[in-house]
Amino acid sequence: MGREVSESCVDGVVMEMVAAYCGRFYAAKPELAAGRIEAIGFQVGHQLSERYTMERPRFTDHLEAIKFICKDFWSELFKKQIDNLKTNHRGTFVLQDNHFRWLTRVSLDPAVESTDATENDSGSLGDSAAQTTSMLLYFPCGLIRGALTNLGIPCAVSADMSNLPACERLHDPLD
Amino acid sequence: MASTACFVIVSKNDIPIYEAEVGSAPKKEDLAYHHQFILHAALDVVQDLAWTTNAMFLRSVDRFNDLVVSVYVTAGHTRFMLLHDSRSEDGIKSFFQEVHELYIKIFLNPLYLPGSRIASSHFDTKVRALARKYLYIRGIY
Numbered sequence: 001m002g003r004e005v006s007e008s009c010v011d012g013v014v015m016e017m018v019a020a021y022c023g024r025f026y027a028a029k030p031e032l033a034a035g036r037i038e039a040i041g042f043q044v045g046h047q048l049s050e051r052y053t054m055e056r057p058r059f060t061d062h063l064e065a066i067k068f069i070c071k072d073f074w075s076e077l078f079k080k081q082i083d084n085l086k087t088n089h090r091g092t093f094v095l096q097d098n099h100f101r102w103l104t105r106v107s108l109d110p111a112v113e114s115t116d117a118t119e120n121d122s123g124s125l126g127d128s129a130a131q132t133t134s135m136l137l138y139f140p141c142g143l144i145r146g147a148l149t150n151l152g153i154p155c156a157v158s159a160d161m162s163n164l165p166a167c168e169r170l171h172d173p174l175d
Numbered sequence: 176m177a178s179t180a181c182f183v184i185v186s187k188n189d190i191p192i193y194e195a196e197v198g199s200a201p202k203k204e205d206l207a208y209h210h211q212f213i214l215h216a217a218l219d220v221v222q223d224l225a226w227t228t229n230a231m232f233l234r235s236v237d238r239f240n241d242l243v244v245s246v247y248v249t250a251g252h253t254r255f256m257l258l259h260d261s262r263s264e265d266g267i268k269s270f271f272q273e274v275h276e277l278y279i280k281i282f283l284n285p286l287y288l289p290g291s292r293i294a295s296s297h298f299d300t301k302v303r304a305l306a307r308k309y310l311y312i313r314g315i316y
Contacts, residue, residue: 046289050282053250054275057229150251150289152187 014102018135030131034138041142042149049147052076065151066093073147078102092172095144102136103161137161144171179242180259180310181210182302184278186290187252189218193293197306198259213237214256217244221254232268247271253278259310270309277301 018037026033052073059065070082074097084096137159145157148171157171180198185191196207217237224233225248237244245267247255255271255278281293 043285047283047285050249050251051279054279056250058225058231058248058250060226060229152252 011102014136014139018132018139022132022135030135034135037135037138038142038145041139042146043142045143045146045148046150047146048077048143049073049150053151059151062153065148065153068151069144069147070095077143092170095169095171097169100140102140103133133161134159141169144169178260178311179206179210180257180306181207181214182258182274182306183211183214183256184274184293185218185254185256188290190290191215192291193298193302195299195302195306197303197310210242210258213239213242214244214258217246217256218254221246221248221256225252225254232271245271247275249275249278266309270305273305273309274302277305 017040021033021037022030026036053068056068056072059068066085070085074080074082078097078101080097080099080101082095083098084094086094086096141157141159145155148155148157155171157169160168160170178198180196182193182195182197183191184193194211196210220236221233224236224246231247231249233246233248235243235245241260242258243261245257245259247268249255255274257267257270259267277298278293281287281295281298282289287293
């Protein structure tokens with residue numbers, strides 16, 4: 001029971017944070033809002049990676065660090081592992097999660113009651129809801145970037161959601 | 176039996192973020208600088224050694240006269256370095272592990288800027304208490 005309560009709190013906090021930054025703080029400047037959300041995710045990822053790597057041996061190369069992100073880090077955060085990891089062997093990795101937890105509560109269908117914080121404006125709901133959903137993804141991107149930077153791999157992370165609730169994360173180390 | 180011990184935490188940017196003389200020997204100014212010098216000189220050795228293994232506790236990496244430098248490296252490449260005279264390794268490893276937990280608590284503080292000095296007096300008190308607990312032979316201070 002305690003676990004379910006805290007998970008809905010996390011969902012609520014993340015959605016409210018995204019809504020606050022997009023709606024109130026930087027209402028007219030989505031790029032700034034995205035940057036701030038990503039920076040928050042960066043700091044959180046930085047700290048979480050330090051905490052989760054405490055018990056285990058250190059990493060000897062990049063691939064091990066990425067596998068740690070896919071397995072241990074992801075299961076601590078979302079109780080599941082990354083479903084698919086692809087690489088082009090030239091520094092770019094694609095992490096695919098087929099059931100991304102924070103997106104499962106977001107509805108894009110205007111007929112169904114929307115559970116996220118956007119207004120139910122039937123004219124442009126599809127577009128604004130998609131935009132808000134992509135805003136939601138900046139936080140996990142920041143999380144991954146913070147965790148990897150702490151482990152010694154500076155990188156850029158971007159997210160792509162072609163089919164909900166799956167989403168892909170593309171990240172390439174800046175060498 | 177007075178013992179010397181100097182503990183330093185070095186961040187991954189090679190900046191010392193915490194230092195403490197935790198030995199029970201009487202404090203002398205020039206000795207303190209001497210200890211810091213030895214520890215910083217050992218950083219090069221640590222750098223080479225850290226990439227060869229995936230263990231966190233690298234035992235004694237360097238010697239100077241009768242003083243030994245032991246090092247513990249975290250995943251974020253923060254180094255805990257202890258300069259001491261020869262002592263049991265188990266005590267040192269447990270000391271490092273407990274300091275690691277304290278360090279993570281500092282790190283999780285959202286107001287702490289990673290890589291900056293650890294100024295918390297609470298942390299300082301606890302580290303000294305841990306040093307008394309793990310680094311000394313019981314009953315002899």
